Amino acid sequence: MSEPVRTHWDGEVLSRYERALWDGRPLRVRDAEGGTLPFDVNRWLREPDAADETMLSRCDGPTLDVGCGPGRLVAALAGRGIPALGVDVAGTAVAIARSCGALALCRSIYDRMPGVGRWQVALLADGNIGIGGDPARLLARLHELLSRNGRAIIEVEAGDEVSEFTATVLGADGRTVASFPWARLGALPLIDAAVPLGYRVVDRWSSAGRHFVQVRKR
Numbered sequence: 001m002s003e004p005v006r007t008h009w010d011g012e013v014l015s016r017y018e019r020a021l022w023d024g025r026p027l028r029v030r031d032a033e034g035g036t037l038p039f040d041v042n043r044w045l046r047e048p049d050a051a052d053e054t055m056l057s058r059c060d061g062p063t064l065d066v067g068c069g070p071g072r073l074v075a076a077l078a079g080r081g082i083p084a085l086g087v088d089v090a091g092t093a094v095a096i097a098r099s100c101g102a103l104a105l106c107r108s109i110y111d112r113m114p115g116v117g118r119w120q121v122a123l124l125a126d127g128n129i130g131i132g133g134d135p136a137r138l139l140a141r142l143h144e145l146l147s148r149n150g151r152a153i154i155e156v157e158a159g160d161e162v163s164e165f166t167a168t169v170l171g172a173d174g175r176t177v178a179s180f181p182w183a184r185l186g187a188l189p190l191i192d193a194a195v196p197l198g199y200r201v202v203d204r205w206s207s208a209g210r211h212f213v214q215v216r217k218r
Contacts, residue, residue: 012178016169018092021045021070032165037182038127044069045096048076051207052125055153058214059084061120064145066109066138067128071097078102087113109141119145122152129154129190133164133181136193143198146217151202153214154190162189187213 020027020041029037043049048056052073059082065074068086070093077084078101086097086104097104107113109131122142129135142152162185171177185193190213191201199215206212 013169013180014090016178017041017090021090021092021096028170030168030170031182031184032163032167037167037184040126044072044126046072048072049208051210052076054205054207055123055125055155055212056080058151058153059121059123062115062118063121063123064113064115064119065123065125066142067124067126067131068097068102068104069093069126071100071102071104073123073125074102074104075100085114109138113145116145118147120147120150122146122150124152124154127155127157127184129156129185130183133166133183135162135164135183135185135190136197139194139197139199143217148217150217151214152194152199152217153212156190156211156213157184157186158209158211160186160188162186187211191215 017027024042024045027039027041029039031037056076059077062083063077065084065086068074068088071086074084074086074097086102087107087109088094089108091106094104094106129138131138164183166179167182168176169178187204194215198218200218202214202216204213
């Protein structure tokens with residue numbers, strides 16, 4: 001099992017994120033070049049949309065939602081009778097998820113997890129392949145957790161760039177109040193990272209301006 005790794009979603013970062021969840025307002029986050037990261041708290045608090053449905057429809061067995069946030073996807077799967085577990089480092093997000101009927105744990109994906117080697121599907125929606133700023137490490141961890149022939153459904157960026165950087169959370173005055181490691185990558189860099197780690201590509205698709213790749217554990 002991999003050694004635990006700090007995600008840096010702690011302290012001031014978590015405080016700002018959790019406050020945004022309770023208030024239902026956007027979290028102001030910037031990438032290394034000053035661009036806005038899509039931390040759309042309002043969307044995460046709503047019911048799954050049409051693009052989410054393209055992921056949910058591919059979940060046909062026990063599913064692990066990595067970075068589940070307030071649990072819209074886990075709750076939807078539970079409502080359809082699909083065994084699903086969310087994992088997130090934010091206690092407030094997990095509490096909201098549980099209040100919606102979702103099963104969720106408050107911990108890092110690198111911590112001890114139930115069902116190692118038995119999950120049929122891993123979901124990484126909303127750019128969560130970027131958690132911790134190291135997509136290859138995250139893919140390797142999922143390979144440990146997935147069952148034989150298990151699949152990972154991953155939301156990616158529109159282009160084919162890849163970047164690993166320190167994201168910044170901004171205060172009301174525009175100043176940096178916290179930071180955490182994150183990554184962004186498109187479909188081709190995701191595939192390039194996944195194949196050497198023991199995955200093969202199943203399919204790629206787009207919906208409502210969002211982009212996805214599904215890979216299967218070999």
